[in-house]
Amino acid sequence: MRVAGLANELADRGIWWQVGGFTVIGCASMAVLAEFAGSDSRAFLYFEIAATKLYWSFVLPLAGLFDGVRKMFEKASELRARTRERGIAEGILRGRRNERRRMRQALERFGVRDDASGVVTLNFTPEVLEFLFDESDESGE
Numbered sequence: 001m002r003v004a005g006l007a008n009e010l011a012d013r014g015i016w017w018q019v020g021g022f023t024v025i026g027c028a029s030m031a032v033l034a035e036f037a038g039s040d041s042r043a044f045l046y047f048e049i050a051a052t053k054l055y056w057s058f059v060l061p062l063a064g065l066f067d068g069v070r071k072m073f074e075k076a077s078e079l080r081a082r083t084r085e086r087g088i089a090e091g092i093l094r095g096r097r098n099e100r101r102r103m104r105q106a107l108e109r110f111g112v113r114d115d116a117s118g119v120v121t122l123n124f125t126p127e128v129l130e131f132l133f134d135e136s137d138e139s140g141e
Contacts, residue, residue, distance in 0.1 A: 021066035106131055 029051045111120040
């Protein structure tokens, strides 16, 4: 791997999620340590030991947590994209069905059927053209 591609590789691995997560936890820890400094509470003493002496042991679990959150958001965006694509496909199908129905109505209303051959002829009169190419929404949707 070249150094030029390192930033993209780290971004793909969620390095910015990890940097942001460590920053938030570091700031919150500093605030707790400053606020409760000198407290004799056992919970605070455990927290102080963990934050000042054992912080290195939490690096990997926190990195895993941040990466898991990043992947969760990626999956959610994939779900939204799939839902959007499915909605578009359903809309296209509905539009095609409606247009087929409209064309069938035009043939039934304006077409002339030859009983001998079964051929339907559609003469493009102004009334037919208005029906076929009217841009107003007749369905009321």
